[in-house]
Amino acid sequence: MDYSDRDGHIWLDGQLVEWKAATFHVLTHGLHYASSVFEGIRVYDGIAFALEQHQRRLLASAAALRIDIPFTVDELCAATAKLVSELGVANGYVRPVSWRGSGSIEVPGFDAGSHTAIAIWDWPSVFGNEARVAGIRLGTSRWRRPDPATAPTHAKAASNYAIGTLARHEVAERGFDDALLLDWQGRLAEATGANLFLVHNGSLHTPIADCFLAGITRATVMELAEKHKIPVVERRIWPEEINDADEVFLTGTAYEVQPVRAIDDKVFSPGPVTRVLQDAYQAIVRRVEG
Ligand SMILES: Cc1ncc(COP(=O)(O)O)c(C=O)c1O
Structure with a gap:
């Protein structure tokens, strides 16, 4: 199973895009210099547990790396809840991720810009x-x-x-x-x-x-x-x-x-x-x- 090859949608920078179309360029700052932060959230019976705490930590991690995310905790929570219900995921995993973009490929990331995505999929236990x-x-x-x-x-x-x-x-x-x-x-x-x-x-x-x-x-x-x-x-x-x-x-x-x-x-x-x-x-x- 390849994670790029699934059906459904991914929330990307405020829009829902086709799962397979949620891609970025190879000259992306986040890819070259690990200027990326993420979260892992579990959905139980259709509700994301501790959603607000996780989205708050995403913004705190981004601030630690000086990545600007133009979304509030409330906006990220609302986007997650909407996506969970749209995809019909009862028990699954949510992966919010933010990274510096391709506006610059030099180590200082001032002009690189940023992107934020939220992907959700069914996922049972890690070790069985x-x-x-x-x-x-x-x-x-x-x-x-x-x-x-x-x-x-x-x-x-x-x-x-x-x-x-x-x-x-x-x-x-x-x-x-x-x-x-x-x-x-x-x-x-x-x-x-x-x-x-x-x-x-x-x-x-x-x-x-x-x-x-x-x-x-x-x-x-x-x-x-x-x-x-x-x-x-x-x-x-x-x-x-x-x-x-x-x-x-x-x-x-x-x-x-x-x-x-x-x-x-x-x-x-x-x-x-x-x-x-x-x-x-x-x-x-x-x-x-x-
Ligand atoms: C390195 C590491 N430590 C600890 C944890 C546990 O954190 P949490 O309970 O917030 O998922 C995680 C999982 O996110 C992790 O990746």
């Missing part, structure tokens, strides 16, 4: 339904999350994802489902598209998000943990502490609450704390009272 229960295997990558003085680590910027792609290719060769990334100082950071939680003696421990994306799902799960009287500790965590964890899971819009069954050669059983939070997260995204 079996993995939701059994968990996935993480391999520690040699690639690390950089010092925030070196890269726009708080933005959901395309440039940060080059590390994720390299890490995924590296650990896939060793048979792992996803990569665990350390930070620039060798402490635990996150996976390639999700944040990390360790469960120890009934409490959640998660790395301080100061050099990687502080996920919207991470914040939601921390709130859910509080509601369930599960203590949450944000702190610096060294890789050796993996050996003391009773359970490990990842959180992200795409991953949702994803149990981890191994990190390198250390094995875990997805346990009760992960299950409680998995169920609570599904209830909140699907707006089930409880």
Whole structure:
């Protein structure tokens, strides 16, 4: 399946265009210099979860890269909701993306201009339904999350994802489902598209998000943990502490609450704390009272 070869429409700069016609020129600043930011949003039963938060983060990421987007959060939310209903997507994924255009092909992007698009497609679970229960295997990558003085680590910027792609290719060769990334100082950071939680003696421990994306799902799960009287500790965590964890899971819009069954050669059983939070997260995204 090629993502360029689908039916339907894509919202591009305020207009609906045919899916296959949503293209740009090869001399585009965003392509050459990774001057691009994006979002990932899930649609549950026809409604995009945390839509406003995601669109606000898109604008914040663009501002971090000094890309001007001539749309407001409300306009982006309205465009998304309209597209979800027009395409009839019940459970799917929304990809808003903004990038510098072809007005300049020099490193300074002053005259490059910008474009914004929103694409939506049906998309079930990332690792499959079996993995939701059994968990996935993480391999520690040699690639690390950089010092925030070196890269726009708080933005959901395309440039940060080059590390994720390299890490995924590296650990896939060793048979792992996803990569665990350390930070620039060798402490635990996150996976390639999700944040990390360790469960120890009934409490959640998660790395301080100061050099990687502080996920919207991470914040939601921390709130859910509080509601369930599960203590949450944000702190610096060294890789050796993996050996003391009773359970490990990842959180992200795409991953949702994803149990981890191994990190390198250390094995875990997805346990009760992960299950409680998995169920609570599904209830909140699907707006089930409880
Ligand atoms: C690198 C990275 N970290 C963490 C996350 C989790 O963020 P969120 O929960 O906002 O989807 C994502 C997914 O967007 C990601 O790509």
